[in-house]
Amino acid sequence: MLVRTMTPADLAACAALTQEVKWPHRLADWQMMLKLGEGLVAERQGNIVGSTLYWRWGAQRATLGLIIVAGAMRGRGIGSALLEQALQRLSGMTLHLHATAAGAPLYRRFGFVGMDEVIQYQTPRLIAPSSATAAMPAATCEDLPALAQLDYRANGFYRLSLLKQLLAEGASIIVARQKDLASGFAVTRRFGYGFTIGPVIAPDAATAQRLITQAMRPLAGEFVRIDSRSQCGLGPWLARCGLQAVDRPLRMVRGDEWQPQGITAWSLMSQAMG
Template sequence: MTTAAAGDAAGTAHDGIVLRALRADDLDAALGLSRAVHWPHRLADWRLAFSLGQGLAAERDGEVVGTAMTWSWGDGHATLGLVIVDPRLQGRRIGLRLMQALMAGLEGRTVLLHATAEGRGLYERLGFVRTGEVRQHQGQAGSAPLMPLDPGWRLRPSDQGDLPALIELDAQARGMRRDVLVQALYAAGDTVVLDEDGARRGFAMLRRFGRGLIIGPVVAPDERGAKALIAHLVGMSAGKFVRIDVDFDSGLTEWLEELGLPRVDAPTEMIRGAVPAAAPGVRRFALATQALG
């Protein structure tokens, strides 16, 4: 969605709510909204999300009382998130109006999101269908046993020369191109690469987010490779607060709990449009964030 499209969506309802494009100078207010609904985002997290996408603000009497953002990937896909309404004004269809205005700028794209239990009904009314679930795990990281790998396989720190291959692995695993996202996350933290005889087969990223650190995205050929990548980053983070959001069908939930990262939430993955198809031999095991996908 272009900034112009966001501006075209602006309008004033009978209750005085104005929809307009979200601006950089709204991010302090957006941070306040996320805190009001007990989301862990820092101002730096909002700034990163804003730098990669666009959104709308709901405003009343000069005060930002709602937000919603979208991120376009490649020519045909988008994710949608950070849909927040001031708790004092919930139940007034502000979230619905934000969503309708955002979706008007995404016609022709497959749109993905992760819904809270409270928001799922809204998204279903807008044509989204359930495609899976995510398990949010977090807690104080302990020491993680290293996972053995077969001969020829190894983990190593990434270097700048890896970036094009990591972008391609992410695109194959997600079924959509997210070049600017991978570039931004690579610059924001640490990345470990899974190699097979010198060929890059997977990767995982670790960076600051929310209450501490977040692991994701994680891309690997199989569960064993994903565990090796995650265990390495958990071990690097021993004693710190760590979060990871994994696919329910990843096979990692019980293992993560054994590492001291209990499940704390289970949002629903939803989509409007065709489900993106991953390439053979590569798979997404963990999200970048629930908003970004």
């Protein structure tokens, strides 16, 4: 078995791995993720039998995801080999990932510690909410450095490159303002079976709910997904919006946990990218 750097030519085979485990990632999702990060594949007799991606969000923190091994090849140490090589490349960084119940024991062996659950909420057909609140403006390129700073304060991830890529690829980014300064934002983008709303960064639950409500309005009848940490407490409100909890991966960290600086990440970009 060979573990090597992932290339764009590998992505169709990687997308097939996600289909095998019934994850929703499309080829387009893989392509966007590799543009922003790096990856490894495990190859046996010319066939890709495992994958992982990772993203460096600044000099100190990175996220890992899409650690997958083909069903017929499990139990042979492939996941361990992929993770070990990714950790070598990310030496010295604090690392974040979201683990399935099956994957968590592997990550614990490599020094990851469980923190809290992330709950995946979704609906196959959104009923768009009504709201009397004034619409918030769309972000421009000039807003992105300020939004990246808000994201950093919430997560410890510096992701200006991510925000630029999202805007360039047609994602919707709306901005909450206080006294003409950005105080929060929400991203809506195509992903998987439909749309995902996240990240949502806001100083309080009321602002987060206003951002999500506005993000939902154009999505009536669409599949919509939101991934939110359990401690945020959005579940009852999202249930009233018609989104139900369908999965609860464990958030795990290898290194120092980030302490938010007066602002909260109410929804993730994705489980892989944080």
